[in-house]
Amino acid sequence: MSEKMLPMREALRSALREEMLRDERVFVMGEEVGQWQGTHRVTHNMLEEFGAKRVRDTPISEMAIAGVAVGAAMAGLRPVAEMMTINFAFLALDAIINHAAKIHYMFNGQFTVPLVVRAASGWGNQATATHSHTPEPIFAHFPGLYVACPATAADAKGMLKAAIRDDNPVLFSENIAMYSKPGLVPDDPEFVLPIGKSDVKRQGSDITLVTYARGVEWSLQAADVLAKEGIEAEVVDLRWLRPLDMEPVIESFKKTNHCVVVEESLPYFSFGSEIAAQLQEQAFDYMDAPVKRVSAMDVPLPYARDIELMALPNAEKVVAAVKEVLNV
Numbered sequence: 001m002s003e004k005m006l007p008m009r010e011a012l013r014s015a016l017r018e019e020m021l022r023d024e025r026v027f028v029m030g031e032e033v034g035q036w037q038g039t040h041r042v043t044h045n046m047l048e049e050f051g052a053k054r055v056r057d058t059p060i061s062e063m064a065i066a067g068v069a070v071g072a073a074m075a076g077l078r079p080v081a082e083m084m085t086i087n088f089a090f091l092a093l094d095a096i097i098n099h100a101a102k103i104h105y106m107f108n109g110q111f112t113v114p115l116v117v118r119a120a121s122g123w124g125n126q127a128t129a130t131h132s133h134t135p136e137p138i139f140a141h142f143p144g145l146y147v148a149c150p151a152t153a154a155d156a157k158g159m160l161k162a163a164i165r166d167d168n169p170v171l172f173s174e175n176i177a178m179y180s181k182p183g184l185v186p187d188d189p190e191f192v193l194p195i196g197k198s199d200v201k202r203q204g205s206d207i208t209l210v211t212y213a214r215g216v217e218w219s220l221q222a223a224d225v226l227a228k229e230g231i232e233a234e235v236v237d238l239r240w241l242r243p244l245d246m247e248p249v250i251e252s253f254k255k256t257n258h259c260v261v262v263e264e265s266l267p268y269f270s271f272g273s274e275i276a277a278q279l280q281e282q283a284f285d286y287m288d289a290p291v292k293r294v295s296a297m298d299v300p301l302p303y304a305r306d307i308e309l310m311a312l313p314n315a316e317k318v319v320a321a322v323k324e325v326l327n328v
Contacts (some may be wrong), residue, residue, distance in 0.1 A: 196243030
C-alpha cells in the first residue's frame with residue numbers, strides 16, 4: 001500500500017472525496033463548506049468538483065443543519081454535516097441527541113440514521129471561552145451516537161471513511177491544532193479503519209498513558225522525554241470514545257501497573273474519570289498506584305495567550321504526572 005505525506009485536513013478531504021466518488025448518496029452540508037471552501041479548508045475545491053447539489057452551503061443555523069441532516073439520513077441519503085466548531089453543536093443537541101442517536105431504537109430498527117457530524121474541536125488558538133471546547137465526553141454519554149477522535153492524519157482518513165459508511169450516527173471530532181500536522185496517509189480508496197478499536201501508538205513497560213485526539217501528541221512527546229530518563233511509557237490511543245475499546249488499555253495496565261490519563265477536556269465528569277473507574281473495576285488487583293489524570297484546568301479558557309496555555313495540558317505536565325505516579 002503506497003502512502004503520501006498529508007496534513008490532517010488534506011487526509012480528511014481525501015476521505016470525503018473518495019466516499020463521494022464511491023457512493024452518490026454521500027453529500028456535504030454546512031456553513032461555508034462550498035463557496036468559502038470550508039472554514040478549516042477541509043472542503044477545498046469540492047464545490048467545483050461535485051456541484052452545489054452535493055456540496056451545500058447552509059444558513060447559519062446549526063439546528064437546521066442537524067435537523068435536515070437527520071431527515072436526509074432517514075430518507076436514504078448519507079449526509080456529512082459540518083459544524084464550524086464543536087461548541088456550535090450545542091445549538092443542535094436536540095437533533096443530534098434526541099433524534100439521530102435514538103431514532104433507530106425508538107422505531108424498533110425500522111429506520112437508520114447514517115449521518116456524520118464533523119466538528120472542529122480543541123483549545124489553544126485564542127478563540128476565547130465560548131469558542132474553545134473539547135466536550136466530546138458529553139456526546140459520548142449518549143447510547144446510539146458514536147464519537148470519533150482521531151489523532152493522526154492516517155487515522156483521520158480511515159476513521160472518517162468508516163464513519164461515512166456506517167449506518168449509525170457519528171460525531172466526528174477534528175482537533176483544530178491537528179489540522180496542519182502532517183503524517184503518512186495510505187492512498188488506497190479502501191483504507192478503512194474499524195470502528196471502536198483503540199490503537200497502541202507506542203510500546204512501553206513502566207506506565208500506561210491513555211489518551212485520544214491531541215492528547216496523543218502530548219503523550220508521545222512526554223514518552224520521548226521519559227525514555228531519556230529510563231522510563232518507558234506505553235501510549236494507548238482510544239481513537240473512539242464510543243464504542244469504547246478498553247481491551248488494549250486493560251492489557252497495557254496489567255503489564256505496567258500504573259496509568260496516567262491525558263485529555264484536553266475539563267477535569268470534572270470527564271473521560272479520564274471513566275477510564276479511571278473502569279480500570280479500578282476491571283483491573284484493581286494490578287493497580288500499584290492511583291490513576292492520575294492530566295486535563296485542562298477547570299476554568300473557562302482565557303483569551304490572553306500565556307494564561308490560555310497555562311490552562312491547557314502539555315507534555316511537561318504529563319511528564320510530571322508520570323513521575324508522581326511512579327514516585328520518582
